Amino acid sequence: MSKKTKSKADAYSFFSCIEKNFDKAARYLSIKKGLLEQIKSCNAVYRMHFPVKIGKEIQVIEAYRVQHSHHKLPCKGGIRYSIKVNQDEVMTLAALMTYKCAIVDVPFGGAKGGIKIDPQIISTENIEKITRRYTSELIKKILIGPGIDVPAPDYGTGEREMSWIFDTFLSLSPGEVDALACVTGKPVSQGGVRGRKEATGLGVFYGIRELCKMKEEMLSVGLDVGLNGKKVIIQGLGNVGYHAATFFHEAGAIIVALAEREGAIYNKKGLNVSNVIIHLKKTGSILNFPESKNIEDTEKALELECDILIPAALENVIHKHNANRIKAKIIGEAANGPVTPEADDILGKKGVLIVPDIYLNAGGVTVSYFEWLKNLSHVRYGRMEKRFSENMNTELLQVIETSCRKKIPIEEKKMILRGPREIDLVRSGLEDTMINGFHKIRDLKKSLKIENMRTAAFVLAINKIIDSYEKLGIFP
Structure with a gap:
């Protein structure tokens, strides 16, 4: 990208992009303007500055946590570490999380966090200091907790940072039996779920694969x-x-x-x-x-x-x-x-067919939801049904072999008999979520004669958020 072109692209307000897409969708809805403005606006924006000793010097760190919507709780969204982190970016990502969760029927409000640092040039020891201090700031302001706001990894963060967040939360919240559910994207050994790392990329694959199965859409391109x-x-x-x-x-x-x-x-x-x-x-x-x-x-x-x-x-x-x-x-x-x-x-x-971000990259938050449920239930996926499924499959195979008077090859038998592992159940749930989300958007697009999938996805999300508010009795 040339410097001239890049500056023009970068000068664009990221949040205004989301507002424009929201406004396009609003034309298909007969909802009072005030209600639409409430959904569009960020509910809470918390900007913080805190000191951390880096080497022999004290540095003041700039950080954010934005809660876009409280139509469902807890709020949910990742934390990114980047020198480019700013309020506009974090607000936009929080808004996108709200719409993503609504589209794929994940019962969270959207949130996002960010710390303005370059993790590539900071030592592991100092990243840990910053992460733990940031977590303590969130705890002070009641901006983290299993039923309040549940962070996750994002650009520049991963399992390591999430484990530090969990440990800090646990140490400052003694007796919290659901402490594991205060953050997702943790290592499996600390309550994480198998399949989380590849979840967003796999969700992208499932979404595009489903589009490519549609004869009408493929014919159009x-x-x-x-x-x-x-x-x-x-x-x-x-x-x-x-x-x-x-x-x-x-x-x-x-x-x-x-x-x-x-x-x-x-x-x-x-x-x-x-x-x-x-x-x-x-x-x-x-x-x-x-x-x-x-x-x-x-x-x-x-x-x-x-x-x-x-x-x-x-x-x-x-x-x-x-x-x-x-x-x-x-x-x-x-x-x-x-x-x-x-x-x-x-x-x-x-x-050109565009499969929008508010649907297509929702795989991460979908599997984060599975992890959150696992932490709240205190039971890993597959523990109760794996042996039952294997025993039932064994009996079924015996009936088939007896009826057909033919033995099934050992390798095929092993594959059939194997009960579902945690990763099998997680991927199955993700696949079902992405397929259902795609068809809800597609059906709405066709029924309302909406010009593209993005606008249809926003219409779907807004309708679901309005429905949640009405059930809460917030709006007349």
Whole structure:
């Protein structure tokens, strides 16, 4: 991206993008303006500054926690560590969380947190200090708790930081029997759930796969039904992009390009994602991967010929300055807000199908919900039904073998007899959630004759939030 173009894209208020999309959806709703304004606004924005001793110096750290909606409690949203963290970004991400949770029927209000630091240049010891101090600040203001506000990982954070948050909360909340549920994304040994790491990327895969099963939609963009043979470009090889790329590759799609900060690599015959990751770990870059072409400007990779484009890194990467050059027929928003409203309009006129972020990357919060439920129930998934399922399957196989007078091969028998593990149940729940969410959006789009999936998704979310408020008796 040129400096001139980049400055124009970056100058765009991220929160105003969400408001514009919200306003488009509001045209399809006969709801009082005041109620819509309440849903659109952030309920609470907490900005904090706290001192932490880094080496021999004391540094003042800037941090945020935003609760966008209290239509359901607790609030839910990740915490990101980035030097680019600001109030507009955190407010926007909190709003997106509200709409995501509503679409996939996860009973949370949206929230988000952020600490303005660069975790790449700070020692582990100092990151721990900052994390624990931030948690204590949230506890002081009653902005964290199993029934109040439940953080999770985001950009720059992971299991390690979540375990520090849990430990700090536990130490300052003695006797809290549900303390494990104060945060999700924890290590499995501390109450985390199997399948959380790949959840967002897998949710992206399930959502796009479901779209590609729809004959009507595929006909509209001139593609065959199914994922097999589809040419895919993925921007961003972080947790979301990597897992999405892996699942697309395993499903028979051809990953023709992968883009990272330093540039992109391209091979029209396809890239082996696992080998690219090995190369990245060895060299520190995806560039110069064998049998691939380097592309210095990472934005140019978005403009290459492909069937499916997955922006899985930053917001506003597709904007009015490059939208006309996008050749993809389907765009799956794995990142938050990768397409600006102006670009949305341009791409819509070109007939590009956009699967919106407020639905497509809801896999993370869906599996976080499963973890939260696991922590509240104090029972791991599969513990009570695994042996029962295996025993029932054993009896069923015996009946089949007796009736058919034929033995089933041992390997096939092992596969059939195996009871559901935690990861099987988590992935099954995620798959069902993403499929149901897709069809609710699609059905609403068709019934109200809405122009695109994004607007339909916002209409669906707003309707569900209004319904929750009415059940609470807040609105007449």
